[in-house]
Amino acid sequence: MRVGLFVPCYVDQFYPNAAIATLSLLKKLGVDVYYPQNQTCCGQPMANSGYEHLTKNCNNLFIDNFAEFDYIVSPSGSCVLHVKDHLHDEKREADATGIRHKVYELVEFLTDVLKVEKITATFPFKVGLHQSCHGQRGLHLSSMTELVDQPFSKPMQLLNQVKGLKIIELTRPDECCGFGGTFCVAEEAVSAKMGKDRVDDHLMNGAEFITAADMSCLMHMEGILKRKNSKVKVLHIAEILNAE
Amino acid sequence: MSSIKHPELSDIFNKDEERVNWHDDTLWWIRAKRDKAAHGISEWELLRETASQIKNNVLSNLHNYLIEFEEKAQKNGIKVHWAANAEEHNKIVLSLLQGKGINQMVKSKSMLTEECHLNEYLESNGIDVIDSDLGERIVQLAKEPPSHIVLPCIHKKKEEIGQLFHEHLGTEAGISDPQVLTETARIHLRKTFLTRRSALTGVNFAVAETGEFVVCTNEGNADMGAHLADIHIACMGIEKLIPKKKHLSVFLRLLTRSATGQPITTYSSHFKKPRKGQEMHIVLVDNGRSVQLGREDFRNSLKCIRCGACMNTCPVYRRSGGHSYHNAIAGPIGAILAPNLDMKEYADLPFASTLCGSCTNVCPVKIDIHDQLYKWRQVIVKEGYTSSAKTVAMKVMDFTLSSPTRFKLAGKIGRWTLKHAPFTVNNRLNLWFKNREMPEAPEESFSEWYKRNNSI
């Protein structure tokens, strides 16, 4: 099984530790993982802004980089959802379709493909899990409070295996943080307010760390935490699952 | 027409953070009640799916259902009118009133008449209109449009309502007890009901099979108006039809649980024939609906039963208020309906969302609201209703991201700037920085790290 590691553009540039943790976690679990060096971005920032027609080059590049792998894994539910929903290429539609079916967000790859039942990580802290919307409502990483359904949570399933880690309960378990890609600047007032409210929920319930399967939400919440001079830190879930 | 768009209107709304918190908490509480009601019905998701399929069938056979409805309604003694647009709708209502020499009307809640701006039209033609739903009456006194389709004055605090009642209904200054204010409105509006010869109501559902229509209220205002008036005019969008009476079971189970968490509205009144000596009219209104029906990606927005659940759950709506949508119907559903009416005017609305998808999950008829928001964005850009600055920025982004070399260089420059010249981004021009710190720039990117550690 050859796995291609897809590292979202902003993770590559600003949060290399999340990508490093993803890579070493996969290696630790015995996965034959590769990082294609010519990758850039899935094109979501343009598509969500209404410019999906400008993503042809990104799509093309994505197929060049990832078509050969059995699985493509990424530490971002949002980028994976974009690829799953929107990756197309007129000339190589079969490749595009293949990728759409074999691209996985890290958590679901661990729980559904590798069926990981034992994580050898230690993280003795109180952690708030932020349910990133695209991972949750788009990829169904966990049940959603709106639906009448059996409760489940793939991220929780993994975090529960981490030694010492204590999950805190949130008042609103799956409200959006307000990042929303270009929404964060196009609708600055609402975006910032949503972020503040989300962060406050974690703070009021005693989180020492906030984690998520999406770094973009965490980047947004980190910006707010820092502005508040809060000691609470954000960490991508891969960094916790890889913590020793 | 508003030249101030959603981002600016939300910015203004957010100047008073305490009020935003209050607005958000109030609506979240309703969302929580909705959840409780939904989770109390084990077959909830089956109901949603069934409702969705019924509505799909309605849209696929709307032509015949409308003809069937018209025929049955006429047989029942109801007069049926057809209006292609808002203007025709307003004219029909006016001529019905003028034909009876009536210059005063009482009206229960109808979002369609808001959409058509009926009140302004009638008032400019000498007809006095009084809205009888308490929330609608309150915003009418405040000379504001409703900010929510189910809870018209959800943006108003009780002290402000007390002040309005003091000014208009003569209550003592400083009274803000909802019980007292509601009692005042009851007495005031009872006089209205008893003196108006004409009543206009909305329609929640119209049954093709029987020619009857159903109006749901908690207050009883639609019934009070209709049963006391000589002429009852019911206005409905053509999409309000359902095929058979038995389908009401599905919709009445879903509607109020989704809207407020109640098991059903206090009154679900089935109007089939006019009362002895009374005239009953139905105005069937298109106003862009047949166009929307032809838009494959957006037609199923016409399945909407106006429960407002998508507004209550929307984290953006809760923190921007209904008026920030500058449209009769606010929130996520408003944002996918409005561009059909005027793409330029409402080009901002599909962008007033993080695409979190909660709206789609609460929708009792399973409209794929957040997917349609995404699709409207594509249409709006293609039709040229976005700013040229944004288009330039997106083209630069495409140029950068389509080449690994350019991407890596841009990343390096970006990180260098953040590290060594933070003042260039940490300033007023950077909207991110207004309320958030910029991410810390690492020494090396992941790809640089990878290259260093995995050189083959």
Add this chain to the structure above:
Amino acid sequence: MSRATILSAILSNQPQTTQLPEDLQFDCPAKAAVTEKFIQMINLIGGRVVEIQRIEDINLYATAHYGAGERLITPIEELDFYTQFAGDEDPHQFENIAFAVFKTHFAVAENGAVWITEDRMGARVLPFICQHLGMLVFEDSIVSNMHEAYQLIGSQDYGFGTFIAGPSKTADIEQSLVLGAHGARSIIIFLLKKEL
């Protein structure tokens, strides 16, 4: 004519016909459970249940709660305050009704609603304009849910029919629930128990 324009636009724009779903049916709980659920719902939505053994018991309730000067009305012949209706009364004459009682067709346990049609109202406006409302419900007429309700309604003909669930209410002012908006301020369900 706009009718033709609208219909032709719809005809050319509507998608291919899709099928209607199957009717939903759910297992019926035991009768006792249905009654219990109904009573629970009535209390939840702000109503009150008074159990009675015979229709005439309503008279006792009425005399205990309303004075001589108050106007009571009912189209139920068994009651002392029965009024005959011709069907074309001016509805405005009912504005001062203190208490009105009606015989329902059936009630629904899942939401506390009762179904009543015009022929049992005397006048359409009555159940709405009266200050306080009484509804006679036969225990064995309570159904479990709305699907059963519409099966019972079937093709029943009426000029006007309504489900009434609780007193009129509003929460338009800051979501504070207030009973007694424009319709009845209170509702009493007179639950006629089956003969033992």
